Amino acid sequence: MNIMTIIGMALTTQGALFLLLGAIGIVRMPDMYTRMQAGTKATTLGAMSFILGIGFMEPAWLLKTILIVVFIALSNPISSHALARAAHRSGIFPLSRENIDLYKRDNQEDKS
Amino acid sequence: METFYYIIGGILLLALVIAAFRFFQGPTAPDRVIALDAMSIILTAGLVMLALVFQRFIYIDVALIYSILGFMGIVSIARWMEKGI
């Protein structure tokens, strides 16, 4: 058991815990947008450090795991951005205690 | 080492079950899609771990293709919700 394996195991454990945290966030949060916040952030870092940890445990695979990590870091925010915009356009508005929704206001001004 | 794989696999399985709860319960369609997105990322991580457990380099390619397909699926569902087909 060398030092790379130990770093890899630590990264993998941390990644798995963040993935679990993302799943808990999706269940606990009160409305769609906040669920998306918890889901996107926690699962992105979770998957990144999990896969990088596997790469550290098997150094011959490191380059390819880095490729997957870069792809996840680029693609995950894009899909959540597309989903947030689609949800807002299809009429699901965020919960807001002080009623701050500038996007809705600007869209209504454009129409009138 | 085997114990380590069992623990990590158990955590991933638990995360998958919790996300599936939101998938079945979610009041609106976007909620379900969020849960699906999270589940596909957890499954990608699981596939990479299976590559390590079975010592097969080719499974990493499977994980890469799976994450690309998941991304395309989520984006096309989002486009569909925005405009209709």
Add this chain to the structure above:
Amino acid sequence: MDGLFQRFAKDKEYHVRFVFSWIILFAIWMALTSSLQIQEVLTGVITVGIVASFTWKNFTTKGLHYLHPQRIFYILLYILVFLKELVKSNFHVAWIVLHPKLPISPGIVRFPTRLKSETAKLILANSITLTPGTLSVDIKDNMYYIHWLEAKNMTDEEAAQSIAGPFENLLIKIFED
């Protein structure tokens, strides 16, 4: 085929842009095969050449511009700042999710950006999504609409300062001037 050569001839920087997309695609090829055997590398050189000759027009806007040492330094600095913010945002999410009362007051705010390049806008939107408490909802021209977990009534400039603060200046240095 004639059309392809005409497109080549019209663009002043065409050979530099072709070389740039060749370098990027070859780096991806090396990561995908991850072997140094001579036949793999030769196949890569030829295949990447063919693919780059079809796609350089769509993939690149400037030539070797981005491989200037100063810009590479700023790109590495950007990645460091981004990773720091990513880890910070995850602990922020962890604190909110595990807190029994869920201490949030969400809303959608907006701010204008000074960036002009489309790629820079995309990267800024991605970075905002992964920083603490913010999620980009839409970009209209140069106006970003951001879902924020601690939304307050504030002017556009204040929102720009507290949301895009660490990233925007670095992106201007990388993509513009």
